[in-house]
Amino acid sequence: MNQENRPETDKNLPRRDGRNESLWQQSAGTDLHTTQQPETDTCDVLVVGAGITGLTAALLMQREGKKCIVCDAFQAGYGTTGGTTAHINTFADTTYAEVEQKFSEEASRQFAEAIARSVGTIHNLVTTYSIDCDFEWKDGYVYAEDEQETKELQDLYESALRAGVETEQVADAPAPLPYQAAVRFPKQAQFHPLKYIRGLQKEFLSLGGRVIENTLIDSVEKDGEYLIAKSGEREIKTKAVVYATHIPPGGINVLHMRNAPYRSYVIAATLKEDVYPEGLIYDSQDPYHYFRTHVIDGQKYLISGGHDHKTGHGDPEQSFADLIAYTSKCYPVDQVTTQWSSQYYVPSDGLPYIGHLPGTSDGIYAATGYNGNGMILGTVAAMVMSDLVVKGSSPYEKLFNPARVKPMGAFTEFIKENADVAGRFIADRFGIEEMESVKEIPADSGKLVEFQGQKLAVYRDKTGTVEALNPVCKHAGCIVNWNNSEKTWDCPCHGARYDQKGNVLTGPAREKLDRVAFPDLEAASAQKS
Missing domain, CATH: 2.102.10.10 (Rieske [2Fe-2S] iron-sulphur domain)
Structure with a gap:
């Protein structure tokens, strides 16, 4: 089903940034209808963006006594949060081995610690506020199918141990295809992302926070000790601004040059046999495929993702066709019930950028570069930016500093991505087909x-x-x-x-x-x- 073809009775279900509906939209229930004008145009913190980063950060800061307003150009979960596959992991797409190589072993341990705290924070919020979001602990399995993949998997395993992450090599993994090696990561998790952030939004509002939907922040300007955020004729006076918009908006910023946009493809399918995976399953291909099971209204769905490519570069319809074909090779697919895509940003040096937005006034923060790990790293970003606003510092601010000097290992990637941008700027202006009608x-x-x-x-x-x-x-x-x-x-x-x-x-x-x-x-x- 796509959003354009919804029955009239479904018009109040959450929308997304494209025609295709995700499984989460179809099962999240109707909107909270919390769009409201604040009683005052002055606050301590303006959070721009109502996805997992923005609503987590807003709730954490509101609990610490900060008066927060959340503004979203559309509605909560409209962007990537509403399109995630909602894997909660103690490891990331940027492996600990890569962090060691580009930064240091200490940086790898710190990265692992931040991720572990993120997983703990999600679970704590779910239990503290009794958020009904299908949260479940799961084992995660990564498997390798050939010698090269096995070598990379060994690096992942050994570097995860050095970083203090619990993992083990296993001879029996629930992989859908023959494999040479596999590792298990215990205490992984999954949830329903829209139900989760709605739970956060509900608690934020109960603490006096305010949410303004369908409001695009056009600009932020410094005015004495305050920042003035403008949306058309409307102004909001605030002491701090947190951009939780997946990539900072506006004119060209250094973070736009250090991150590459990608599309990821997902299907939800029913199977002919009851062979749905019990855990979170990942292969070691590049880009990799990932599988998990989610139950909605008593029906099991296999959620399968992969076949990513840079935004605006590949053929989305072919990516879906390839994903469906690959999934059918792995599992006895009966029916693909829905398919959707989502966007994420890959940082040039592998780590997310979280903290003061370079080139802007003090008090303006941003987070981007989550790679394919938006649920865990979006929560890390919320924790870090909340600490920066409330306490003035974070134990992770240096590691994720957006103004950090890129390690030499990331320089090649930085040059490649920006050469690609320059190439598209020039080449795409030529060779466009002439249309007669x-x-x-x-x-x-x-x-x-x-x-x-x-x-x-x-x-x-x-x-x-x-x-x-x-x-x-x-x-x-x-x-x-x-x-x-x-x-x-x-x-x-x-x-x-x-x-x-x-x-x-x-x-x-x-x-x-x-x-x-x-x-x-x-x-x-x-x-x-």
Whole structure:
């Protein structure tokens, strides 16, 4: 099911930043309807973004006596939190071996400690507030299918032990395919991400916190001892701003250059036989695949993810087809009930960036670069930024400092990613196919075209109505590409995404794509056809 085709009775279910619905949207219940204007336009902390990072940080700070306001351009869970596969791990996509190599063994131990505290914090919040979010402890298994993967798995295992993470090599793992080696990580977990953050939101509100939805923060300016956040004509005066927006919005920041946007693909499927995995399962391919089971209303679902690629670069429909084919190779799939994709950012040196936003006034914080571990690292970010605001320091502020000097091992990746951005900025302006008629574009689809000497991003809906846009992204001037699965225009440089009408769905862009006068396009197309 996609959001456009929802029955009228489902219109109040949570929305996401694309056409495809996640399993979580279909089972989260109706919205909390907590959109409200604050009693005052002054607060201690303004949190921008109502995903797991923002709502966790807001709750932690509100508990410490800070008066917080949460603003979201849409609603809680609209972005990546509503599209995660909700694995809670004591290890991350950036392995402890990689952290040792690029930083140090001490940094690896600190990274492991922060992750362990994150897992503990999630469990503590669930139990303290009795949040009904299907939280379950699980064992996690990583397996290797060939010699190279086995060597990498051995590095993961040994470095995890050095970092103080509990793990063991096992001869019997619930892998869906033959394997050469496997390791087990006990005390992993899973939950329903939207039910979880709604539980956080409920407690935040009960403590006097305020949530303002459908409110885009346009800018933040320093004014004496306060920061003034503006949303249209509205102003909020605050002492601190926490950007929990997955990537800082606005003009080009150093963090935009140090993170690469990726799309990850997920399906939820029923199986012909009751062979649903009991644990969290990961292979060692690159990109890797991951599996788990979730029960909703008594029905078991296999959740399968993988086949990631850089945003705006790959073919989303092919990624879904490949994921379904691979999953069917591993498990007896009966029916794919839903499929969706989500966005994450890969940091150039492997660790997330959490702390003061470089190039901005004191009191402005941001977090990004979670790789594929948004639930645990989003919680780490909330803990770190809460400590920075409330206490003035965090034991992890140096490790995750956004202004840290990149280790030499990350320099090559930094150069490669930014060369790729420069290449897309230039190359994507050439070789665009000339269009004779808008009828060349299939219904409910979009295409980059050249029409009468003008480059356009054109979408044609199911009735034949056309929306024409200037394809130049409002963030850094790259050319957007059409995502036919999510029905969005995606920027291949820094991950900004727009809907068919050019409205911003996800940052870092703040402004919508320019619309090209439709009547001229329609008339010229009609004459040619």
